[in-house]
Amino acid sequence: MKKTNYNTKSWFCLLSALTLLLVITVTGCKDDDKSPDPTLEIQKNTMSFLQTGGNDVIEITTNQNWSFNTPPAWLTLSETSGKKDATVTVTATENKDYAPREFTLIVTAGSLSGRVVVSQPGLDPVLSVNPKNIGFEVDGGTETVSVTSNVTWTPQLSDGADSWLTITVSEDKTGITITSAPNTTAEQREATLTLEGNQEKSDVVTIIQDGPANMTITALRALAANSKTDYTYVTGLVTSDNTGKNIGDNQMIIQDGTGNAITLQFTEEHNIAPGTQVDVLLNGGSRTTVNGLTTINNLKTANITSVPTATITVNPTVKTIAEILAGEAGDGLLVKIENVEFKDITQTYGNQPILWNGTEELPLAVAATATFREQKVAAKNGAIIGHITNAESWKLVLRNTEDTENMTNDRLYDKSRLKLSIVSYAFGNQGGKLPVDITIDTDITWTATVSAGAAWCTLQPATGSGSGSFIVTTEAYSGDNERTATVTVTAPDLDPVTLEIIQTPTAKREFVLSRWSNSNLGAKLPATEENMSGPDYKDTWGMYYQWGRNVGFPHSGAETTIAANESITAEQAQEMTEFITSNGDWLTNPGSESVWNDRAGSYPCPSGYRLPNQMDLLRIYPSSEDKGTFSNFQSVVIYERLEDRPGVPDRTLYVYEGNSKIYAIKKFETADAYILRFEMLGEVGKNLYLKITEILADENTVFDNATDAEALFAEATESEVRIFPAAGMLNMSDGATLLAPGAAAWYWLDKKMRCMYILNTTRINEAGAICGYATPLRCIME
Template sequence: MKKTFSTPTRGLSIFSTLVLILSLSLSGCKDDKDEALPTLEINKHSISLALEGGSEEIILSTNQSWSIHTESSWLTLDPASGKGDAKVKVSANKNTDYQLRETTLTITAGSLIEKVTVSQPGLEPVLSVNPQVMEFEVAGGHQTLAITSNVKWTTSFSEETDWISLQVSADSTSMEITASPNTTTESREVTLTFNGDQHKTAALTITQEEPELATIAELRNLTANTKTDYIWVKGLVTSDKEGKNIDEKNMIIQDASGNAIALQFTTKHDIALGTQVNVLLNGGSKTTVNGLNAIGSLSTALLSPQPTPTITVNPTVKTIANILAGEVADGLLIQLNEVEFKDITKTYGDQPILWNSSEELVLSTLETATFAKEKVSDKNGFVTGHLTQNGGWKLLLRNLDDVKHMTSPRKYDKPQLKLDANAHTFDQQGGEFVVNVTTNSSVRWTVNVSANADWCTVQPSSGTGSASFTVTVAAYAGTGNRTATLTVTADKADPAIVEITQTTIGQREYALSKLAESNLGAKLAATEENILGPNYKETWGLYYQWGRNVGFPHTGATATVPASEEITAEKAQTMTEFITSSNGDWLLNPGSATTWEARAGSSPCPAGYHVPTKDDLIQFFPSNEASGTFATTQSRVIYEKLVDRPGVPDRTLYVGDGTSKIYAIKKFETADAYALRFEMLGQIGKNLYLKITEFLGNEETYFDNATDAEASFNKATATEVRILPLAGMLSFQDGVTLQAPGAASWYWLDAKMRCIYMLNTTKIYENGAQCGYAQPIRCVKD
C-alpha cells in the first residue's frame, strides 16, 4: 500500500532557527508531543468493470477527511466522501453503448491526492441471420428468417427484385419472406443484404427453382383435363396468324423431334410464323382444339418469343395413304408430293379435295382465311400444311405459300376408277357383295372375272360413270380356300382390282390366337382363375431390359452392376446382373440398333415366337391414345393399316362405355371383320388386369354404342380371350424397385423404346419407355 507523508525541510537558516526557539519558548503551555503527519494510501489504482455491470471496492487508509471526484455519470461511488479509513464501492450498470467507457477517480485527502482509472468494455456489435440460404419451390410460398442483432439495420437486394416481399416482426427478431410463383422459364436467385451499424453486415441467398421443361411428346401423352401448372415448353411456331386460317388466339408449335401441339390462349397473340417461343403453361390443361391435341386456357403474358431460334423444323414428307392409315400425328407440319386439287373450279374455302389419283384428303379452310375465296391451284406439285383430325383427317393450309410449289402440269385428269373395296372374303356359304365404282367422268367401264372362277359372277358386268356392281359367290363344299380376281377397266384409265376369297369351315383364325397366353417366364398361366387367386404375382413373368435376353423376377435382381463402357450389347446377353443406369439406357454406346434382335442378336421368346412388333400390336390393340382412353373413346371410324393387308388401310370402328370398357371392330364392314372388347378388371394396386375378348364377325357386324356392343359379345357363340396383368416395371436405377405393380404396365415391343402401355382404368395404347427399365414381354407367334 502506498503511503503519503508530509516531510520537514532540511538545512534551516540561522534566522529560521531563532524563530523556532522563540516559538517554542512562547508555547510552553502546549503538548510536547508532535502533531501526526497527514497520510493517504489506497489498495488499487485501476479498476476494470464487466460489460454487464458490477462493482469493485477501493480501500482507503487515511488520517484525513477525504472525497472522491469523477466527471463520469455512469459511475456510482458509495460513499463519495468521509473521514479516516473507509471502503468505497465503485459501481456501474451494463454498458449499452458500443464504445469503451473510461474515467479517472480523483481521491483528495487534505493536501494529498491519489488517482484511480476505471474502465468498462463496450458492446460487441452482433448481426446474423439464420438460415443463410433459403430455397423456394417453383410455386413460391412463405418462410421465416431468424434475425440476431443488437445494432440497427436496413436491407437491400443485390438486384431489382419484384418476386420477393418482406415482413419484419414487431421485435425485429424475425422476418417473413414471401416468394411469388416463378413465371419465368429459369431458376432465379437474389441476395438480401442486412446493412447494420458498427459496420456489421449479414446476407441471405434466396433461390427459387425453375418450372419443369416438358417435351411436346410428353404434353401430347397427358390425359384430358390434366393441369399444366409450373410446366413450360419450347418450340417453333409453325402456324401463321397472318393467313387467318387458325384462330387468332391459337398457335401450333413443333420441336426438332417431330412432335407438334396446339396452344390455345385466352387472348389474341402477336407471334409470327417461324418464331421460337418459350411458353409457361400455368393455368392451362390438356384439351383438344379443332381436332388438334392442345394445351388450353393459357395466358399470353407467359409467352416469351426468343430472339434467335435454335430449333429447325422442316415439313415431314408423307403420303395421303400414311395419313388415312393413322400413321401421322395431328398438328404435324407435313409435305404431300405430287398431288393436285380434284376440282379446280372450287375455292380454298369450299373445302376442296387433294388427291393423288387413288387417295383423297380434304382441305380445312376457315371463312376468315385470307385465301378462302381464292381459286385452288390448277397445277400438280407438293403442298405443305398442318394435319388436323376434325371430323376425319384434313389438311390445314397456313397461307398461299403452302401451295406455291404446285407448278407442274396436272397428271390425274385422265379417267380415274376408284372402288370402295379392294378385297372381300366369303365363307363357305357364299353370298353377295356390292362394289361401288367412282369415276371422275362418264367413262364406260367393264368388270372381268379371272379365268377358272365361274363360281364368282358379277352383275352388271359394265357401267358408265359412277355406279355399282354386285358380286355373287356360290356355296362351297371343297377344301382349301379359292380366290378370284375382278378387274375393272376403262379406256385410258388405270385398272382397279377386287380380290375375292372364299374360305372353308374353320379357315379363319382369331387375331388373339397369335398372342401367347402367358407372359414370358411366368410360373402361372394368365387366366382369370390364377390372377384372382393368392399367387397372382406368378402370372407376371420375368422382366427384361430392352434388348437383353436376361429376365429378372418381380422381386428384383439379386445382383446389379452399373452401366460402363466395358459392357457391350453382346456381353450383356450372358451377364446375370441387372445393369443400372442414370440416363435410362443400360448400354452406354447404343449404336444404331432400332429393333430387339439388332441389339440382342436374338429374341428372348421361344422358337416360333417373337417380341411383338407395332404391326402385330395393331391387330389386337387400339392404334393410338385417343382410341385407347377409356373415359373419352367415342363412336368413330378410323383408318388402320393392318399387317396382313400391307398397303391397304383398313377401317376400325371404336366405341367406349366412358368408364372401363372399349369396343372395336377391326376390318370394319368387311367379311374379315372381328370384334374386340377391352376391359379392366381386378383390384387396382394388387391384381389389376386387362381382359381382351374377340369374336369373329363379317361385313354385317356393327354397333355404335356400348350397350349394343356388349349385347353383341353376349350373343357371340365363340370367343378368344387373353389376359394381360398390370405387372409394373423394375426401375433402371436399382433393378429392385417394382414401380406401379397392379396399377400400370409396360410390355416391350420389338421397336426401340416402344411398349404396350396400360394405366389402371385410364388408358391402353402404344407408348415409349427407356431401355434401362425391366418390363414384361408377351410373345407373338411367327
C-alpha cells in the same frame, strides 16, 4: 470610613514575578508541539469493469481528511469523503451503449491527491440470421428465419424481388416470415434479403425459387383430356402462320426437332412469326382437342418468350397420303406431300378441295376466315406443305398459298370426270319429276340412258355437251313391289356415272306425328291429356338441357352450378353434373358447330332416336310467327319446303278459328296431304299444353273455315296425337329459376340456338334461344 492603603512596593514585586513565569513557559513549549507531515496512499490507480457492470474497492491510507470528486451517473461510491484510512466500494452499472466509457476518480487528502482511472467497455454489436439460405418450390410457400441482434436493423429485398416475395417482421424483431408467390416465369429465380444494422453490422438471406418443369411435346400429347399444365413450360419452333387466318389468331402450332407437334391456344391474339423458337409457360392451361388438333388451351400470350437464337431445326416431314390416312403422322405435324395435285381445279380453296395422287385422296381443311379462301386452287402437280389435322377425318391445313408454290409440274392424274348432283332417289307411287345436274370440265358430249325394262322412267334431254342437266320422269305406280331403274351417263374416254332410281309401291301411309316420341326426354309420365289434367302434370315436363349438353336437370333446378369459363370444354361438359351458368353460351370458346351432335358428340335421346331438325318441325308446325298466331281469322295458302328434295316446295293451307285453334293441310292438293289441328288447352300458369292432332287427307281435301275443318276430324276413323307441355325453361344465370312454367315452352332443335316455341294461348312457331338456357327435349325416330 476606613481607607485602605495599598503598598506600592508589593504590587511591583508581584508584577515582576508573573513576567518571569511567562517567559519560562513560552520558552519551554517550542520543541515539544511540532505537527507530522500529511500522507496519502491509494492501493490502485486503475479500475476496469465488465460491460455488464459490477463492484470494486479502493483502499485509502492517509493521516488526513479525504474526499472524492463527483462521479458520473454510471458510477456510485459507497463513501465520497472521510477521515484517515478507509475502504471505498465503487459500483458501475451495465454499459448498454456500444461506446466504451471512462472516468478518473480523484481523491484529495489535505494538500495531497490521488487518481484512479475507471474504464468499462461497451456492447459488442450482434446481427445474424438463421438459416441463411431458403428454397421455395415453384408453387410458392412460406418460410421463417430467426434474427439474433442487439442493434437496430432494417430489412431490404433485392431489386424486383418485392414482385414475388413478401416479408413480415415479428413484433419482437426476432423473426422474419418470407412468403413466395407461385413462380409464373419460365425459369428459376433468385433474390436476397439483407438486414442492414447500425454499428456497421449486416447479414444476408439468399432465396431461391424453383422454375417450372420443362415438358416435352411428347409428354404434353400423352396427357389425359382436361389435364392441367400449371407450372410447366414447353419449348418448340413455331411452324404455323396465323396471318393466313386458316387457324385462329390465338392459335400456334409448335414442333420439336424429332417430329412431334402440339397446338397452343391463347386467350388473346399473338403475333409470333413462323420459324421463331419459343418457351411458353403453360400456367392455366389444360389438354384438350380443338378442330382435330391436340391442344393446350387457355394460355396467356404474356407467357411466351422468344428465344433469340433458335436451337431447333424443323423441316416439313415428307409423308404420302397413304401414310397420313393410316395415322402415321400425328396431328399438328408440318408435312410435305410430294407428287400430288388438286382433283378439281375449278374449285376455290374455300370449297374444301381434295388432293390426290391418282389413287388416294386427302381433303383440305380451310376455315371461313382464311385469307385465301376465295382463290382458285393450284392447277398443277408437285409438292404441298401443311399441318395435319384429324377433325372427323384426316385433312391438310394450309398456312397460306405459299405452301403450294412448289406445285409447278405438269398434271399427272388429270382426267375429265362426270359428276351428277344426285346419285340416288326414291319416288313415291304417284311418280314425279327429278331435275339432275351434270358437271364436267370440258365440252365433251355426254349421253344418258335408262336401264333395260324401265320404260316407266324417261329422261329429257338424253344427251348434251359440257355441264348441263336433264329431268328424270317416273309414271304413277300401282304395283305391290318396289321397282328400280339405273340411269347411266357416259362420255368418250371418261368413267361413267350412275343414278339409282327407286319407286315404292302403294303402301299404308304413316302419320307424320308417329315419328315423334310421346314423352319429353327424362319425363316420369308420358304427355297425355289424362296426365296433363292430373295432380302430377309436372311429371310430364321431363329433364331440362342446355343446348349441346347431354346432361339433364330437373324442373326444380340444378343442385350445383359452376360459372362458365375458358377451361370448360365441350367434351368435358358432357360429363359434368353442374349447371354451367352464363349470360349467353355456356361454352366460352365455341367452335364452328351448327348442330347438337357437333358440340356434344352424340344425342341424349335413346337408341333409334335423335333431336328434330328444322324440317322435322315444319312438317308438324306453322312455318312462321304470323302463321302460328291463334288470333288470326283469315285463310291462306303458302309454299313450304317439307322435304329435302329438289323441285317446287309443297304448299300448306292454314285456316284459323280465331281463338285457341289453328287448322292446316300440309302438302295441300297432293296425294300425301295430311291435316293438323293445333289446340292450346289447360290452365295458363299451371298445366297449359299444346295438343297437335293429325288426320290423313288427299288432293281432294279442302276447307275454308274452322267448322268444316272440325267436321273432318269428327269423321276421321284414325288420328295421331302429340302433346307438348308448356314446361318453361331454366334460367341460364342461376340454373335454378324456372321461367314461365305453365305459360310458355321452348324445345331445343338440332340446329344451334333454334327451338320449338309455345307462348301461352298466343302463338306457336320456330324461334331462337340462347344456348345457356335449359329447355325440355322431344326426340324423334331416326
